[in-house]
Amino acid sequence: MKRTRVVEALDAKMIGEKIKLCGWVRTRRDSKGGFSFFELNDGSSMKSVQVLAPAELSNYESELLKASIGSSIEVHGEVVESPGKGQATEVKATEIRVLGYADPATFPLQKKGTSFEYLRTIAHLRPRTNTFGAVARVRNEICKSIHNFFQSRGFIYVHSPIITASDCEGAGQMFHVTTLDLLKIPTKNGEGAQEVDYEQDFFGKATSLTVSGQLEAEVYATALSDVYTFGPTFRAENSNTSRHLAEFWMVEPEMAFCDLEGNMDCAEAFLKTIFTDVMNNCAEDMAFFNERIDKTVLETLTGIVNSKFERLSYTEAVDVLKKSGATFEFPVEWGIDLQSEHERYLTEQVYKKPVILYDYPKDIKAFYMRMNEDGKTVRAMDVLVPKVGEIIGGSQREERLEKLEQRMIDCGLPPEEYWWYLDLRRFGTVPHAGFGLGLERTVQFVTGMGNIRDVIPFPRVPKSAEF
Numbered sequence: 389m390k391r392t393r394v395v396e397a398l399d400a401k402m403i404g405e406k407i408k409l410c411g412w413v414r415t416r417r418d419s420k421g422g423f424s425f426f427e428l429n430d431g432s433s434m435k436s437v438q439v440l441a442p443a444e445l446s447n448y449e450s451e452l453l454k455a456s457i458g459s460s461i462e463v464h465g466e467v468v469e470s471p472g473k474g475q476a477t478e479v480k481a482t483e484i485r486v487l488g489y490a491d492p493a494t495f496p497l498q499k500k501g502t503s504f505e506y507l508r509t510i511a512h513l514r515p516r517t518n519t520f521g522a523v524a525r526v527r528n529e530i531c532k533s534i535h536n537f538f539q540s541r542g543f544i545y546v547h548s549p550i551i552t553a554s555d556c557e558g559a560g561q562m563f564h565v566t567t568l569d570l571l572k573i574p575t576k577n578g579e580g581a582q583e584v585d586y587e588q589d590f591f592g593k594a595t596s597l598t599v600s601g602q603l604e605a606e607v608y609a610t611a612l613s614d615v616y617t618f619g620p621t622f623r624a625e626n627s628n629t630s631r632h633l634a635e636f637w638m639v640e641p642e643m644a645f646c647d648l649e650g651n652m653d654c655a656e657a658f659l660k661t662i663f664t665d666v667m668n669n670c671a672e673d674m675a676f677f678n679e680r681i682d683k684t685v686l687e688t689l690t691g692i693v694n695s696k697f698e699r700l701s702y703t704e705a706v707d708v709l710k711k712s713g714a715t716f717e718f719p720v721e722w723g724i725d726l727q728s729e730h731e732r733y734l735t736e737q738v739y740k741k742p743v744i745l746y747d748y749p750k751d752i753k754a755f756y757m758r759m760n761e762d763g764k765t766v767r768a769m770d771v772l773v774p775k776v777g778e779i780i781g782g783s784q785r786e787e788r789l790e791k792l793e794q795r796m797i798d799c800g801l802p803p804e805e806y807w808w809y810l811d812l813r814r815f816g817t818v819p820h821a822g823f824g825l826g827l828e829r830t831v832q833f834v835t836g837m838g839n840i841r842d843v844i845p846f847p848r849v850p851k852s853a854e855f
Contacts, residue, residue, distance in 0.1 A: 395433035458490030548601030562596035597622035642822035682836025731777030782823025
């Protein structure tokens with residue numbers, strides 16, 4: 389018999405159907421009347437289905453009364469109308485087979501409150517909790533929505549390399565990839581020299597884990613027009629905060645024949661689509677987060693979906709902040725990189741909706757962003773949302789060869805190492821633009837979870853690479 393998922397068994401339309409269920413026991417209650425109730429969950433739903441196990445079952449005393457929380461069972465039975473409140477159905481079992489026992493004395497998860505800090509130490513079991521099951525389903529829905537958004541608009545999904553010789557951001561916070569013996573690192577110019585001889589390494593040059601798939605996405609955008617990458621990226625930044633990970637997932641669309649205005653239009657539609665899909669398709673999980681984690685998540689998401697994003701230049705934003713009379717921890721001056729407190733003030737106090745800032749000072753932005761005619765600013769944009777600030781960063785790319793080469797030199801990057809990137813400007817260059825969205829920060833924003841380590845299955849952070 390084909391397995392029925394718990395979410396399907398909870399539907400009143402299933403009453404009268406004979407089904408097979410498999411899952412893990414959340415609770416077991418034994419009645420004096422000679423039967424037991426199992427709460428069974430398989431991860432397909434926040435809710436569990438109640439299974440009635442009569443004492444007449446042949447293995448009732450020998451096996452079923454030993455199957456406590458955490459045990460896995462297979463149930464054959466009929467879906468019947470439930471007399472209990474809050475549930476339309478339950479399953480009257482005709483046969484139950486124990487697949488795996490869990491000793492209640494040593495099983496780390498019990499039917500009581502458990503801190504998120506403790507659950508990080510048992511990341512192999514935390515998906516069985518209500519919170520982390522809901523996080524996984526919401527994360528899945530966001531990923532599905534991301535792919536659907538771009539696929540429905542004719543974008544082509546490109547797999548960018550994880551190992552790279554290019555530093556897209558130019559910040560140098562990259563994890564090195566090497567097969568060299570760290571106890572006997574070969575150096576150039578003989579013994580005592582300080583320069584590593586990477587010609588003896590696996591790739592014959594210094595390589596690292598990627599911080600972004602953008603440069604490779606530009607390659608394909610200049611051939612296929614509209615593309616996107618979606619995969620893991622890495623940042624060797626020693627930040628032990630609730631918003632930083634060393635390994636995280638990024639989605640990065642790149643659009644040829646597109647300027648900054650088109651880039652902003654795409655980013656706004658993108659966020660509204662994701663938030664709409666999550667609220668529509670994960671209603672039960674989102675109600676849980678709204679009730680248990682952050683009572684404003686649904687209101688915030690609904691407000692974003694129903695609003696038209698405010699757009700203003702960085703210079704205008706600085707002027708608004710300076711004239712506001714507000715006191716900030718970091719004083720506002722033209723040329724600074726705006727902090728979360730500034731971004732949140734704009735979205736929460738001034739405009740009360742998402743804000744897209746554009747035309748940032750060139751000195752605080754990456755080399756590949758298109759220079760404006762004023763010589764001081766670049767065609768960069770950041771999408772800011774209430775409660776967190778920046779959620780998307782992007783720009784129109786510099787398509788002019790001479791300008792790009794000069795910008796690289798100004799940023800201390802050797803143009804010869806980016807010869808292939810410069811070739812895109814030599815051979816049929818076109819205006820193009822793109823942006824990046826961090827998946828984990830989006831999941832954190834949508835769910836209201838306080839720590840980014842709780843929205844990725846196995847967080848990688850300084851001094852921690854467990855599981």
